[in-house]
Amino acid sequence: MFPQVGQIKVSGKLTANAPLAPLVWFKSGGCAEWLFEPKDTADLCAFLEQLPPPVPVMALGLGSNLIVRDGGVPGVVIRLGKAFARVAEVEPLTLECGGGASGILVSSTARDCGIAGLEFLRSIPGTVGGFVRMNGGAYGREVKDILVDCDVVIRSGEIATLPVDELNYSYRHSDLVDGSIVVAARFKGVPGEAQAIQAEMDRISASREASQPLRSKTGGSTFKNPDGARAWELVDKAGCRGLTLGGAQVSEKHTNFLINTGEATSAEIEALGEEVRRRVKEQSGVSLEWEIKRVGNEK
Numbered sequence: 001m002f003p004q005v006g007q008i009k010v011s012g013k014l015t016a017n018a019p020l021a022p023l024v025w026f027k028s029g030g031c032a033e034w035l036f037e038p039k040d041t042a043d044l045c046a047f048l049e050q051l052p053p054p055v056p057v058m059a060l061g062l063g064s065n066l067i068v069r070d071g072g073v074p075g076v077v078i079r080l081g082k083a084f085a086r087v088a089e090v091e092p093l094t095l096e097c098g099g100g101a102s103g104i105l106v107s108s109t110a111r112d113c114g115i116a117g118l119e120f121l122r123s124i125p126g127t128v129g130g131f132v133r134m135n136g137g138a139y140g141r142e143v144k145d146i147l148v149d150c151d152v153v154i155r156s157g158e159i160a161t162l163p164v165d166e167l168n169y170s171y172r173h174s175d176l177v178d179g180s181i182v183v184a185a186r187f188k189g190v191p192g193e194a195q196a197i198q199a200e201m202d203r204i205s206a207s208r209e210a211s212q213p214l215r216s217k218t219g220g221s222t223f224k225n226p227d228g229a230r231a232w233e234l235v236d237k238a239g240c241r242g243l244t245l246g247g248a249q250v251s252e253k254h255t256n257f258l259i260n261t262g263e264a265t266s267a268e269i270e271a272l273g274e275e276v277r278r279r280v281k282e283q284s285g286v287s288l289e290w291e292i293k294r295v296g297n298e299k
Helices: 003-007 041-050 103-112 119-123 128-133 194-211 231-237 266-284
Strands: 013-019 031-037 057-060 066-068 073-079 087-091 094-098 147-153 159-163 181-188 248-250 258-260 293-295
Touching: 003 013, 003 031, 041 147, 041 181, 057 128, 057 181, 066 266, 087 103, 094 103, 103 119, 103 128, 103 194, 119 194, 128 181, 231 266, 248 266, 258 266
Parallel strands: 031 073, 057 073, 066 293
Antiparallel strands: 013 031, 087 094, 094 181, 147 159, 147 181, 248 258
16 A cells, blocks of 8 residues: 555664564454564654655554554554663653653662652553553553653654643543654652552552453453443443453453453454443443554454
8 A cells, every 4th residue: 555665764674564463462453564663763753754644654562452453554553662662760750761661661660769659650551652642540640640741753753842731631541643653751750768669569560460361362451431430340230241252252350351362353352342332331321432442454
């Protein structure tokens, strides 16, 4: 569809027809027409500047909150690698984090620097770029509570630094436009003792292990919590615990998680999610909203 992409010279790695299933938690779905792994921010800016405007662009982090449809993703998928995974203290109580850094790395670095308040990032199964974009949160905290500002490369290849107030955060939402890539962010915490910070991270980790199917092929929380309710309770009350469709299943352990039990297609996973939404609507009158992002073409 966009063969001209292959003519752009890059310092990083540009791959045609790249399988995405190995890169996402569900281990299902088709290929990216093009997968670009930039060497650094300058490489990303130069690439986007040369990329024809009609070519769609999508960022991919750890692939935890994502269903890649079986027909694959047109245009370019951009994956930030090790060059974007650095985390360092740049001011007292403030960390600068690359867009490819994991929540675990950020929270662990905060602990080592005696910075409290970032422990909840230990439980977010994604990268800085992803949870800054969607205002990721858990255990009573959200990214908007700790973000100072972020560096974003927009679709034209220009880079901008946006303070937290300009993102207009709400529940699992920001005003970042599609096609923009978060390449770095600054988070600020409060003074803390490393031992107490580690204890809180351990508590969060144990809580997740006990309540969520972390060792399965899953995508994280499937639906947003509606106002005044919990998605998992609505799914449970609608009789969906353990419900299956092909190789896809609603988790027995946590009903707001879908699981690929073996060789499920993305179509089966998404269709199961829609069936859950239908049953919840019928039982409680609530229309659940997807939290998991669904991208690409159906087969």
